[in-house]
Amino acid sequence: MDLTHETLVEAAKTWGLFYLIGFSLCVLVYTFWPANRERFDRAKRNILDEDDQPWT
């Protein structure tokens, strides 16, 4: 296939835009997936834990 400037422009102007929207939708689903709520809550609290040693 001939990879010309026009081919790249075509690709960038069509699916080049939509795959980003696709990604964004996946992220939104991941963020608001109900099962993840508990994990995120734990993550935001755990860093305040005052124990300064690696876990074994």
Next chain:
Amino acid sequence: MGQLTTRERELAAAILVALAVVGIAMAAAGRADPLGVHGAIVLLYSMVLLFLIMSTSFGPAPDPSRVSRYYDDPIKVGVAFTLFWAIFGMFFGVWAAAQLAWPSLNFDTAWASFGRIRPAHTTGVIFGFGGNALISTSFHVVQRTSRARLPDQLSPWFVLFGYNLFCILAVTGYFIGVTQSKEYAEAEWYADLWLVIVWVTYFVLYIRTLARRREPHIYVANWYYMAFILVVAILHIINNLTIPVSLGHAKSYTIWAGVQDSMVQWWYGHNAVAFFLTAGFLAMLYYYLPKRAERPIFSYRLSILSFWGITFFYMWAGSHHLHYTALPHWVQNLGMTFSVMLLVPSWASAGNALLTLNGAWHKVRDDATLRFIMMAAFFYGLSTFEGSFLAVRPVNSLSHYTDWTVGHVHAGALGWVALITYGSLYTLVPAIWKRERMYSAALVEVHFWLAFAGTVIYVFAMWNSGIIQGLMWRTYTEEGTLSYSFVDSLLAMYPYYIARAFGGLLFLIGAVVATYNIWMTVRGVPVAGGERHDDIPLAGPLPEGAATRPAE
């Protein structure tokens, strides 16, 4: 380095000998070329480190219990590098600013001409100060949030010293006239190749630490650090694809031609702002802000959304640096659109930070360190708004090539990057040196007001001068000729240039105060076991100081 095992020392010595041989080869091949000078610097640097390794080799074997503690020694050296480069870079910034007001301050020398000390300033503050702060804090944050020690003791040192060798080669090169003439990518091909090696090691080290994590979820700060490391590697490699004149020559030519070169450069340049000066510092914000405020982040979900927003959108924004150029119009539009969209994830992060503090404003009032972090979030919101605004093409027609851009960059660099860094350092330093608190809370307060006043003076001076410049350059007479010559606009800038140099000077004094305060904190006495409860290992108290100090 006292915790290094014999095997790690041997490996370190082997690497340094190899590096010294490379230095000799560069010196031999380069001869009178600047490459020869850099060969000598590489040789000297590796010999000094080799001496350090050898001279500490005959001490007792490292304490086997070290693996049950975090590895903080490289962070301590990294903090020292950070403070050194801050003063170095800001000093050159003040000097360059003063040269604009009083040009004779180059003393008629080549090395101190504006064109050479200005990149010394940008490299010193961005890569020297910012980069070392990012590396040090990332080693701290990744260990704490993963509940795992760094996987080995050699690669963190390799990353730290290797990275600083890159900074030294870059900055010394500018003084002797070595440059690729690319903004934020001035260092020549051999320094760039070296940085690739260092950076890949950094990436692998980070992944290996995360792979050892005991905490199942990877905290959001690590995602930001990962994005920073990974994207900077990609940007650096692609923008620095060059062909040297010969292996004995410092000069190289880029493989990109014409407008492609501009596009690649500003794709790099803008993402250097995004992933070097934003993503990594947001990682600091998402770790040190909750730690210091002792409150969890307002919304963890929002932090995830802003992370992905930033990674998706920033990649496309670079072309807004090339409005009204030979770059195709649709590419300019693309950059402009994504720049405006960027406001959403940027303000999400800034808002998330400020809402975290909602209900704890009394802490912000009493604790200057937390105020550094709060003000950084505020300036982050301010400069990202300004950035999206300046990227709009008609606005850009007024602002481009004027001091407004410089003001915008410094609202980000001083107000956001430097303030969050110092806020993080004031949190980090007592933690890793096991001190109860900083040596002097009053000096932190002094530093805050110097930094804040310096930033405000600087930014207001540049807003004024930039807008005046932009307007003077586009004012026409009734006959259709330009009303003002370039020199007219230059004369109008004079008071603002003095104000700017003064603002920068205040900021520099603040950095000196911070260095003194941190030095005195380090020299102070560590807290006795039991007082700082978060530093006590679970399996009973250790002898005093053993938790931090290598077993000499």
